[in-house]
Amino acid sequence: xxxxxxxxxxxxxxxxxxxxxxxxxxxxxxxxxxxxxxxxxxxxxxxxxxxxxxxxxxxxxxxxxxxxxxxxxxxxxxxxxxxxxxxxxxxxxxxxxxxxxxxxxxx
Numbered sequence: 415x416x417x418x419x420x421x422x423x424x425x426x427x428x429x430x431x432x433x434x435x436x437x438x439x440x441x442x443x444x445x446x447x448x449x450x451x452x453x454x455x456x457x458x459x460x461x462x463x464x465x466x467x468x469x470x471x472x473x474x475x476x477x478x479x480x481x482x483x484x485x486x487x488x489x490x491x492x493x494x495x496x497x498x499x500x501x502x503x504x505x506x507x508x509x510x511x512x513x514x515x516x517x518x519x520x521x
Contacts, residue, residue: 440502441494444509460490463516472508 422429435441461476477489492509494502 435495438494438499438502440499440506443506444492444494444502458513458516459487461487463512466512466515467509470508470512472505472512474509 422432460474461478464474464476467473475491477486477491478484480486480491481489492505497505
């Protein structure tokens with residue numbers, strides 16, 4: 415992995431931490447949920463879906479807040495660095511319920 419001209423190989427402890435986080439099954443499912451949003455931008459607005467997610471007792475940061483050009487409405491930021499794998503699993507299940515409701519409503 416390279417970012418900003420740096421290699422994680424230059425920072426072995428950081429690389430180990432990132433590898434352990436990404437190895438979590440729940441994190442992999444969260445990343446796949448984000449891929450689904452990016453594949454269906456015309457149907458999925460993370461901005462619009464935020465209230466649906468709250469009804470499922472899960473929250474995220476809308477991705478458009480990180481895009482100064484008005485894009486990113488189909489992106490979100492999820493925190494998975496502090497929560498336990500069990501909490502991440504539950505959060506992803508709740509988020510998936512909100513996504514499914516939105517997809518069913520879009521058909």
